[in-house]
Structure formats: structure tokens, C-alpha cells
Amino acid sequence: MIRLADLVAATDGPQPDDLDRWIAAALVTPLQDADDVVFTDPDQARVQLLCTLHYTLEIEDDTLPVVLSLIDQLYQTRAQLRALAAAVAAQDAGVQRGIVSALANRKVELP
């Protein structure tokens, strides 16, 4: 957990008005305390990602939500894939082999 003031003060931290804009656009959703805004560890990592995207890769404000949304969808898909892979791993060896070979032999229709 880190408070907004500390996050902004850190080296490589976000510019205060950039962070305000990201919060207003719900790109990151910190906890709103009575008198302070607090970031959990995942929130903080997400702000770091926003900083890299915006400051280093120079992704502009209007494209930033698009990129972030794609990254979020990718992680969501990976979480589902992980769950699927775990479900496969819980099956008998024969079932696992069947699934792996069905995937390996699948055909891709070309346009």
C-alpha cells in the first residue's frame, strides 16, 4: 500500500496531473479513503505500467485506454487459459495426451 503523495514523489513516478487524469478515466482505481487516496500493490504496478506506456513509449492520452484495455484482455485470456491448462493437467495421462494431440493436429482454415 502506498499513498498518492508518496507514489508521486517516487523516482520515475507519475506527474500529479497525469495521475489525476488516469484516475478520472478509471485507468487505475485506487482506494478512496476519507482523507487520502491509497494504492494497493497491484494498483502501484499498474501505475508503473501506465508511466512506461506514456513516458517511455510515448503513447498518447487518447490511445492509452485502448492499449491498456488490450493488455487487460490479454491477461484475462491468459488467466482463463491457465485455468483450462490446469483442468487438463488434472486429467489422466491418456486424456491429456488426447487433448495435446488434438490441438497439435488441428487445421487452420486459410482465407
Next chain:
Amino acid sequence: MKDPYEALGLSKTATDAQIKAAFKKLARKHHPDLRPGDATAIARFKEISAANDLLKDPETRRRFDAGEIDATGAERPPQPFYRDYAEGPGHAAEDGFADNAAMEEFLARAFGGQRGGGQRSGPRETLRARGQDVSYALPVPFLDAANGAARTITLADGKTLQVSIPEGAEDRQMLRLKGQGMPGYGGGPMGDAYVELHIEPHAFFHRKDDNIHVDVPVTLREAVLGARIDVPTVSGPVAMTIPKGSNTGSVLRLRDRGLRNRKTGQRGHQFITLRVMLPTAPEPELAAFLDGWTPRNPANPRKEMLP
């Protein structure tokens, strides 16, 4: 610790703008949140970040160039990346995979991709295997299959394959493109790509073995009096003679105008079934002629169908 200039692919004389541009380019490629399945991205990104931290500040760059500090001084404390949280907490313990690498290995096995690529540590390094074969189904227009064709196909991952469709290719024929499959593991050879040809039907040509069958309409005059007409073949129009007195259902043969047999090299034939077409617009003279016409050999064509 790698030399920071080398890490960014720059020479010692690089300008500040070149350093910034090089870092931006490499960050775009290696940022761990842009390569979530790649186990080595964190190490690579750390390396280029450290190099950038050292070189972007003129003072630390001067001291490094003068040999006062070495590259290790710029190493960062471990930075948490969003991907450490993004896929849900505690998965390692719950889902039966010891670590991320175990899942990536399962996915590589299942999908044949180069997930989590790069060097792996430990016993996995000894794994050396031929890349996976991949199969594709390629729709082929009828005439491309008849005459042979070269096609370039673009795969989902942007890779292109050159496919040479042989003359007389058959439906469901499988072409093997050696070394065009997935990359091998640990220096193993590439897998092969298999392309199954799905030949599309043609509007009027039909294939039977090496022969082509086609229905050709002729006019009443051409059928009764005979004519020389152009008929389509798979390799273009060919002139042929319609004998006098041809009828609907008459079959004519064009020798060696079929498809080339892959094994014997011989060409099949084209069989033409004639269809006599009456005029579609009113022809009062024809009607008047038939009205006064008594056939020399009257016959009921429905004789066999009726009791």
C-alpha cells in the same frame, strides 16, 4: 552486467537522442507487460532499463566513460511488473503448475508455439526437439488445381508460405513443405507444414478421375445441320465440330484435353454432353414450318414411359 552501450545496441559516440530512441524501441519490444508469456522479458527489460538509467544522465554517463563507475552501479532494485498481479493471485499453489514455466511448457506442447522462448535455466536446457508440424487447409480454385499454380499464403502470425499447386492436383491432396512448420526447441530442426488442398467446384467443369465433363448448349440449327463451335476446356477455348444431327445427350470427346495424371504424366480427356437449346424469343417462321411438317420417321419419345 552487460556493457550499457552494447545493451542498447549503440556506439560510445551515441547522442542523447539516439539513446532515448534506442531505449524506446527496445522497451516497446521487451516490456514484460507487452510479452506476458515470455519468461526472459523481465531480465532483458531490466538490462536495457539499467543501461538507459546510466546513459541518460550525462553525469553518470561521463563517470562510466571515464571508468569511475562500472555498469553494476546502475542496477535497479527488483521492480514489480503489472503481470505479477494481473493473472490473479496465488495461482502457483492452486492450479497444479509449479511455476509459470510449467504452464508455458504445457502450452508449447499443446500449441507448438515458442511460448516463453529464449534460454531456460536448469535441466530444460538439454531439451532438444524437432519443431511441431502444422497443418493447413487451403481452398484452391478449380482451374488453379487443373493447370497448376503458385500461391503465397499468409499465416495468422504474419509468416508467408510459398505453395506450388501441381498440375492436376486432386481434392484433399496433401502437400508437405519441409522445414516450414514450428521452430525446433533447443536448436532442434524446424517442423514441416502440411497443406491440404480443398478444391473448389467449378460452375461448369466437373472432374471425374483425370477426365473433365462439361455440358455444352448448342442451338437447334447447330444440332440439326452440324457446326464448328468453340468449346471451353480447362486450358482455354478449343474449336470442335458438332456432327450433323446431334441431339441433347450426345457425348463428344476431346482427346487429351483433361487433366494430367500425376503418376503417368498422361492427360485425360474432356467429354462434352450436348444440350440442344430452342430459341428463347418467339420464332413464328419456325412455328409455321413445324405446323406444316410431317416427320419421315414419326416416333413417340415417351413410348417407354407409358403403358
